[in-house]
Amino acid sequence: MNYAEALQYLYSFIDWERGIGYGVDSPPRFTLDRIGALLRILGNPHQRFASVHIAGSKGKGSTAAILESVLRAAGLRTGLYTQPHLHTFRERVRIDNRPLSPETFSCLVGRIAGAVETLKDEHPDLGNPTTYELATALGFLCFAEAAVDMAVVEVGLGGRLDATNVITPQVSVITSISLEHTAILGDTLTAIAKEKAGIVKNDGVLVHAPNPADVLRVFKKTCKERGARIIAADESRCEAIATTDPREEAAGACSSDNSKSMGGKSVHSSTGTWRAASPRTDLPPSCENSTAPVTARELPDWEYPAQVCAVTALGEQREVRFSLCGRHQRVNLSVALAVVDVLVAQGLPLSVDAVCAGIEAVRWPGRFELLSARPLVIADGAHTPDAMACLRETLTEHYPGRSIHCVLGTNQDKNPGPLLDVLLPVIDRLIVCRSRHPRAQAPREIAVAAAGKVPTTVADGVDRALAIGMNAMGTEDVLCVTGSLFVAAEAREVFGLAEELDPPLDLSGARPA
Incomplete structure (x- = not known):
């Protein structure tokens, strides 16, 4: 199976994201049974790596990118699973921020194709998986076999029944909540918050972004029911000092x-x-x-738009140049800093220097x-x-x-x-x-x-x-x-x-x- 054939195979299944395939006009049937069965056939790769799991209506991809950059700056081997991709499907699954090679991608898809045939034989009642479920299985299989130290996993849609919600992460994260995908998740913020809060695990940890009071009540209720610790990100840990303008930095306009x-x-x-x-x-x-x-x-990096921020990382205040612009990205950074605190408390070796280096190095096209x-x-x-x-x-x-x-x-x-x-x-x-x-x-x-x-x-x-x-x-x-x-x-x-x-x-x- 070459790369084009691997892509053709993945896209031959229902792709809700692109609205392609038989049955996309019918209501989607979300369940964790199918992805769970597929992963069992593959040897449960999702149980073989540590992870951070990130849900939210907006900001989850940026928060994931910040965390991955920080972890990599600390010398850890990282996995990153996000969606959608911009230019190539391989962007969705990264090792040390590098997309998979066409050869590795094709090999993994070939193995997943074999597992799908077994799934059809053993569980015909579950039906065929979707493109997204196959991509999720591919990512988890890749992370397990690459022996990543930590994978940062972005939820695709909602949380409770998203295919990624089979992992047991070190930290669950929920970024900002807003009205989106209301036909599937519900038409109120509280309904959507309940779906997002579905990623919280028993005895786990939830880090969340600032959100409306009714959303926070949902988070607190869920954490109480599941015995999970809840941590609110503190926006004051990331304050803007200045912004930069490439037109002013660069001569030649x-x-x-x-x-x-x-x-x-x-x-x-x-x-x-x-x-x-x-x-x-x-x-x-x-x-x-x-x-x-x-x-x-x-252009050199210093000519890109950026904001200079005073951040409090692991108890120290530092000044960093942050390439993700806007107040909303400062909120995302404050969420990432709260996650870093939890990971360090759990024993992950992260230094202030590594955290700041990762913040300054992050790029999110x-x-x-x-x-x-x-x-x-x-x-x-x-x-x-x-x-x-x-x-x-x-x-x-x-x-x-x-x-x-x-x-x-x-x-x-x-x-x-x-x-x-x-x-x-x-x-x-x-x-x-x-x-x-x-x-x-x-x-x-x-x-x-x-x-x-x-x-x-x-x-x-x-x-x-x-x-x-x-x-x-x-x-x-x-x-x-x-x-x-x-x-x-x-x-x-x-x-x-x-x-x-x-x-x-x-x-x-x-x-x-």
């Missing part, structure tokens, strides 16, 4: 003298606007007489990520009103007074109206588009929701939307790409920031559940 230099590159402008070329054949030129923007790949410094292009996967509010706050915090243009693409399960209500007050121009994702929303539907509120242009795809946006920008303007991680991912591709891409596949068929 287009200016009246038509030329400035940075790192040996000259950038010229005669018009004061960014000139875009035909999309997807090459990157749109940033200025007249120039060949390409100064993309993030060409698609989350207020700089794609280009000149012109200034930011990508953020915000796709809920709460996440969009965080993006709005971060944009105004880092780029006050700037004119903001926005490329926006959403998925069909999102009502664009509430997203636009949050975002439109701070943007000057909107370009709506559709990603390649099967569940992407028609851009004209988004445009209807924005009608009369801000100048709006409809584009066919993310590449064309970027070209339109960059053509309209002034030299001091900001272009923000948002609405879904899939739109952010395609923007990264346009700017040459995708290290690898999965091969094209025929995803028209899937097995019945």
Whole structure:
């Protein structure tokens, strides 16, 4: 089985995330019985590594990335399981923050395929697993065989019946809760909180982010019933001192003298606007007489947007440069610091220096990520009103007074109206588009929701939307790409920031559940 065949196999099952496969129009049947049986056939790999388990409506991926970076900085061998991926399925399962090789991935999928056949023979009543369940089994098998010291595992949906909820972690974590996936998890915060709290284990430890009082009551009740200790993250452990702006740090923005230099590159402008070329054949030129923007790949780390924070780590206060921007990321960092305290109390060898080094080294693509410094292009996967509010706050915090243009693409399960209500007050121009994702929303539907509120242009795809946006920008303007991680991912591709891409596949068929 080669890599393309391995991917084709995984996607031949029901994929609720992409809305592909037989039966996806029916209500999903969530159960832990199927993943449990599959893992038993594989030798219970989920019982052979230590872990941190992270649920939440937003912030769980960023919190997972911070923790993994800290653990790796301490010299531990780490596993990281997250979803969705941006460019290649292999991003979902990482060892020491490196995605699996195509060869390792294919080998593991081959073994899982054999286990699935046994599952069908021994438990025909359970039906076929889903793509997500197979990916989870793959991750756990990989972590066990790689002998990781600690795996950081992100919940996919909810918590109680999520396929990851078969592990017994050292710490359970719940980040911020908001109304999302209400058709599955419930239409109130308390209902959603009950599903998230399902990851709390008997006699375990729960670390949670600040949340509304009714959500916290659910957490406390669950912990009391299960004899678990509950720890609230303290936001005051991470306070912003300053923010950085790559346009101010880097010389070379287009200016009246038509030329400035940075790192040996000259950038010229005669018009004061960014000139875009035909999309997807090459990157749109940033200025007249120039060949390409100064993309993030060409910049040293210190030129990325960041915030300088005073953090209290293991009882010591230190100043760190934190590349995940915004107040919400400071909250996520405070959650990670609380988890570190628990792990150290349990005997894990983590030092203050390692914690700070890990914080400074963390990168999490698609989350207020700089794609280009000149012109200034930011990508953020915000796709809920709460996440969009965080993006709005971060944009105004880092780029006050700037004119903001926005490329926006959403998925069909999102009502664009509430997203636009949050975002439109701070943007000057909107370009709506559709990603390649099967569940992407028609851009004209988004445009209807924005009608009369801000100048709006409809584009066919993310590449064309970027070209339109960059053509309209002034030299001091900001272009923000948002609405879904899939739109952010395609923007990264346009700017040459995708290290690898999965091969094209025929995803028209899937097995019945």
